[in-house]
Amino acid sequence: MRDGIRWLVDLEHWMSSVVFARGISAQELAVRMGGDRDAATEPITDAEAWVLGEWYRPGEDGDGVVRVGEQEGWAFALEYGDSTGGDRLAEISQKGIEAVHYVPIQEHPPATVFYARDGVEVCGFGLREEIWRWGREPDLLLPDLISGHVLQPDGKTLVAPETEHYTDAYRRTLGVIEQRFGLSLSPAYLKEARLPAYAVRGTPDMHI
Structure with a gap:
């Protein structure tokens, strides 16, 4: 059974983000997010990543770190702290990359x-706000959102009743994204599994 990404909805404390890229290696993804190609740590766990940086400095930017890997044909990067690597999505996708x-x-x-x-x-x-879409092709995923029972056929009305818990609605939308792009991420990567890490912002201590 594939891991998929719907399980990300159930995370309670991990409040950074994840970037997926198809067509480049995990190392190249880290570089496009601001990392130094030759400065990866030895593979570390999620818990070890959280001790690398100062995530909040009053009056200035905190540190940003990513752990990277590959699964199901996609490279992925888990962002920690004050990483802005995910904000570079257009740059990450240059030269035919998704x-x-x-x-x-x-x-x-x-x-x-x-x-x-x-x-x-x-x-x-936004999840549970799929009626407001933006970008060069804002309606690209509209057919998927309709067939996935996220939106009504008019594209302007949510299927879910207002009383539905947000996690149920989120899970349905992530299921649409998971299926459309074939995304998968093992829950082990946010537990005991080890991945190389890169500094992408600030001056975290990358020595474990």
Whole structure:
């Protein structure tokens, strides 16, 4: 059974984000997000990544770190702290690459999904706010959202009743994204599994 990405909805404390890219290696993804190609750590766990940086410095930017790997034909980067690597989605997707950025904020403001291709931010929307879409092709995923029972056929009305818990609605939308792009991420990567890490912002201590 594939891991998929719907399980990301159930994360309670991991409040950074994940970037997927198809057509480049994990190392290249880290570089496009601001990392030094030759400065990866030895593979580390999620818990070890959280001790690398100062995530909040009053009056200035904090540190940003990514752990990277590959699964199901996509490279992925887990962002930690004050990383802005995911904000470079158009740059990440240059030269024919596809990229997806999921920001798992809970309920309000909503989690968001962005899709870029070949240097262009194609489309994006907030989860449970899919009636408001933006990007070069804001309606690219509209047929998928309709067939996935997220939106009514008019594209302007949510299927879910207002009483539905936001996690159920989020899970349905992530299922649409998962199926459309074939995304998968093992839950082990946010537990005991080890991945190389790169500094992408600030001056974290990358020595474990």
